[in-house]
Amino acid sequence: MHDLSPLTPLGNAEPSMETIGEVTLTEVTDVALASVAARLGREEDTRAALKKVIGADAPETSRHAGSTLRAFWTGPDQWMVEAPLETHEDLAKMLSNEIGAAASITEQTDAWCRFDLVGRDLFRALELLCAADTADWSGGEVQRCSIEHLGCFVLCRDPSTISILGPRSAAGSLHHALVTACHAAF
Incomplete structure (x- = not known):
């Protein structure tokens, strides 16, 4: 019998989480x-x-x-x-x-990966990533858009929480784009 362990979309045993400026980027797997x-x-x-x-x-x-x-x-x-x-x-x-x-x-x-951005003024990073006009979002909005040539969904949970869903097979590329945009914006 094989001894297999589940991996996150980024290939880790546990979801990744990092803070960039005042924004936290979390891989969501639950x-x-x-x-x-x-x-x-x-x-x-x-x-x-x-x-x-x-x-x-x-x-x-x-x-x-x-x-x-x-x-x-x-x-x-x-x-x-x-x-x-x-x-x-x-x-x-x-x-x-x-x-x-x-x-x-x-x-x-298992077809999608999800990353949550938590912090203030998240639109500053999102405007570098996609054409969704997120500056006035207050919660309940969702937009299908392209981020780094990947079909994604951007959901506003509340003014300080945005979820981004993208193809699991490109989780590394999407994560890199999010980290890069956060560094540029914050």
Whole structure:
């Protein structure tokens, strides 16, 4: 039997965390992800089921919502659902059971990496990375954008916390871009 140990997207045993100026950049690995895409003609059924699951209306364009289970908008009638990995390792299965045939559900946990930026004036680093206008964000916003040629999602949790999700296979490149922008901005 093999003796395997899980690694973070950056290839470490533990998530990385570093402080640059007054900003903290943290690799987040304790979140389960699953995508939800409404099937043709079942959009309202999917929205109603998603509302029941996250305890809030299905997020509209460029928004995210929920509490323990959160969803963010990824496209027309499409969302990504986040949940604590410790209690929702089988998130895709749970969503499939709750939403049923109204939507296509796909496990996404190991497809994405997530980095959180915590601090003040985070827009100073983000404006060096992407075209998202984040200076006036106050919480609940999400934007799909390109960072260093990588398709990413930028989510504003609150005025001092931004999450950036990118492809796990390019975690090192995304991390390098974030560190470089933070050094330049702070």
